[in-house]
Amino acid sequence: MDNSVSVIMPTFNRAHFILYTLQSFMNQSFKNWEIILIDDGSTDNTKHIIENIKDYRIKYFIRSKEYTKGPCGCRNMGIDNALHDYILFFDDDDIAHPKLLEYSMNAFDQYEEIDFCNYGRSVFYNDSELQFKLDNSYKITTIAEEDYYKIIANILPFNTCAVVWKRTAIGSERFNETLIYSDEWEYFQRLLSNGLSGIKLEMDLIFARKHSNSSxxxxxxxxxxxxxxxxxxxxxxxxxxxxxxxxxxxxxxxxxxxxxxxxxxxxxxxxxxxxxxxxxxxxxxxxxxxxxxxxxxxxxxxxxxxxxxxxxxxx
Incomplete structure (x- = not known):
């Protein structure tokens, strides 16, 4: 497997947030990544902002008509266009910890048999609230196949942006494009029901922005x-x-x-x-x-x- 990550990011009219999100990846300590950015028909200046970013790793696509409008169709198009062997689904208004990819890929190197790497999530309302813990002192816990019900029942938090997957774990599974909400939950329970196992890094590596227009x-x-x-x-x-x-x-x-x-x-x-x-x-x-x-x-x-x-x- 190649030691690189494809970050799949749907976007729609988030010109006021997306630059901060993309910057959080350009600031990553781990450099082997690409962002597959799928625009779902934005009418703001999203495209202009992306075109002014000079980073070849950020790849901008307009959603094809082969995929249904909405985050699910965009994510499916992202999967089909991703080049690398590790997949991270990410939202266009959230912020990644500067060492998110480094810590996750280190975990895959240490635990070669796992299918996914999960980690903690925090929420924020203003950019001034963001504080990153930068030391390596975090606990690692295993998520066994029999723990799937805890994730499905939300006993064990398992948010969309808080998991890096091996591409082999995803296989041919795709998001259900008839869903507009609880779509990630439905997709992940399908993946987990295939007998996957992983680990969790007990550290907040994703920061979810809260605002009134969120799903x-x-x-x-x-x-x-x-x-x-x-x-x-x-x-x-x-x-x-x-x-x-x-x-x-x-x-x-x-x-x-x-x-x-x-x-x-x-x-x-x-x-x-x-x-x-x-x-x-x-x-x-x-x-x-x-x-x-x-x-x-x-x-x-x-x-x-x-x-x-x-x-x-x-x-």
Whole structure:
């Protein structure tokens, strides 16, 4: 394998952020990289900014019509155009630690059998908040094949920009271009369900910019399109994990909880189908789901009454 990294970066109208992101790679201590920058049809001056950067490693593409508009199509085009044996998916508004690539590639040299290198992530709102730890004192933990459910259930953080992959681990797998949110999560669970293992560097090497126009902000603001995409991603994962006989008790609980959070009973029903649950169990879980909102309201009122009663006794 060549000891170089292809950084795949979709972009759309981020002229006000992208220069800072690209500069964070030009400042890397590890120099063997390329950036495959896929423009999804920007109408601002993104192209002008890129053309003024004199670095042959930054390669600018306009998304081809062969790929669907959106981050997934851009990432797939990036994979298909990447030259190197290590892949990093990166967002056009985040910042890389100056030693992100150096530490990651050192890890691959030290642990030759791993499929990916994961690392920590911090968030920031203003560039003045960024502080980089530059020493080598970080802990390394293993992520075994059986830990996949912790990543899927978000017990073990696994953000898009916080993983460098071996290209052999990705193989022919591509992002689902029908998804606009939870697409990375759905893609990564597919990769991990293929029996991959890796390590985590216990150090923040990616700094995610928080702003009101981010996809996460739209989801939290209950954008219906983003919610529907999340529901679809959960169902795709259930089918994938179910067909591979990987739906264990922990994942059943996770998808049950997701059906409640997303208020979509079909997630629960599909989970029970692929979990191969017996008919009487399916019946009771279905009834439980239906009455859960009433029980939740009841216990909330009861808790309030008890709390008020206890407060009155204290007075």
């Amino acid at each position: 996460t902000a739209r989801f939290l603001n209950k954008d219906s399109v983003y919610y529907k995409s999340t529901v679809r991603a959960r169902k795709l994962a259930i089918v994938n994990l179910g067909e591979k006989l990987l739906l264990n008790k922990d994942l059943f609980k996770y998808f049950l909880n997701q059906s409640i959070i997303l208020k979509d009973k079909s997630i629960l029903m599909l989970t029970m189908e692929y979990y191969r649950m017996k008919s009487f169990q399916t019946f009771f879980y279905s009834i439980g789901y239906d009455i859960y909102p009433m029980l939740k309201a009841y216990y909330k009122i009861k808790s309030k009454i008890v709390r008020n009663y206890n407060n009155s006794r204290i007075i």
